[in-house]
Amino acid sequence: MFAVWTSLFVVLSCSGTAIGYQFPVPDFESPWLPFEAQAGKSKAMREIPHGLNEVPFIVDVQVKSLDAPNKGYIFQATGGIPRDDDEPEPYSGVVYIYDESKIIVSAPHHGNGANNGYAIYTEDGNYYTGANNQSSYSVDIRVRAWRMSSLPKADFEKTSIPMKAGNTTYRHLRAIVSDVYRDEFHGFNEYPSMILVRMNLTFTRGKLTAMADAVGANFVTYRDNIYRQNYHIVHGVSKNRIRVWIDSQYRAYIFAGYDGYPISFFAVEGYLEMYAWKPNTMAAQEYSQTLLGPNVPNETFEMPYKNNVLNPFTRVWVRSNTGPNAGFMFLGSGAMAYVKTVRDSVCSYGGLVYAYDTVNIRFWRPTSAINGGLTCVSHFFGNGTNSQMSTDAEVVIRSWGVDSISEYNLVIVQLYNSGHEIMIGNC
Known part of the structure; x- marks a missing residue:
């Protein structure tokens, strides 16, 4: 197994502010x-x-x-x-x-x-x-x-991009690619440290009513069926680009919460928003990476991850190294969903599941029993543009601290107890 654990090095100013980036009090x-x-x-x-x-x-x-x-x-x-x-x-x-x-x-x-x-x-x-x-x-x-005003200004921002799920009137018509797939250039020439992709959803009468954050993989992919639909937005990010996919099938949705979740809301269109921050703007205070997949020797699903940052804000991505999305990172989550029947020719279900405490981080990944993958972009999304399934991927973990009233004292105690070096700037 390949693993890299980058030592946490925190610089504290006289005011107690931690560097890398420390999220302010929510x-x-x-x-x-x-x-x-x-x-x-x-x-x-x-x-x-x-x-x-x-x-x-x-x-x-x-x-x-x-x-x-x-x-x-x-x-x-x-x-x-x-x-x-x-x-x-x-x-x-x-x-x-x-x-x-x-x-x-x-x-x-x-x-x-x-x-x-x-x-x-x-x-x-x-x-x-x-x-x-x-x-x-x-x-x-x-x-x-x-x-927005509490956080650093994003180094890349693009908003008000109209998107619409697959054709709602005629089954034989294919969705327009630009309605269901976007490939935007952020131009950092390095991976963003933090990224936010979300959709300002439009209810059927056209009123903007809610915001939904994008996910990093197709959880379960359904073929067009009046009783089963796909209700999420997929995105990935590379050193220079952000890609977004939504369902391109007949009767498709961007979000719907009626069946299996008691959220009485659905949307078939909306306006996409993208934001990205460079590492020198929102540098993670703790960073690590490893490999997961059935072809990884000595694969492990639990690793030490000492969150020495206060009130951690942790995000985990999988990075594909092959296929049409080679070099793109896809966000993990805490949701696990699968079906035993192959639903899609490319990828039926997927995504990384992770959980953490102050000592360890744990992982779960799809097996190769059917076409499930750590990277999963169904051919039903984005009219099949850059669809992909990958079973092996690199896992990238980033964590930031979140300020609280007692942040200064707690960070000092945590760093002292962990044996990490502490530097205090000149007052």
């Missing part, structure tokens, strides 16, 4: 809140007012496991629906959307199919392999949000 932060899948809508969904009177810029929804074997580990909520409830296989994923007044968070909840959705589900078996097995309905969630 403009909104909820307490840890109880949440439960399959226990009625009041427990499986929350509308959390954020009080910002504007659409938050970055939203972070953390899902904490209350049960073994991942007790205390944080799974990342996702901005797209992983799957509906019309399949017999288990699935998981806490999802969210947001607007100028609230953040809506939902766990799986029985609609009209099987009662098999969990807040956290992990599998070390036939269709996923990884650190362990877990099936949990009850979790705690925490929501953090920042205004």
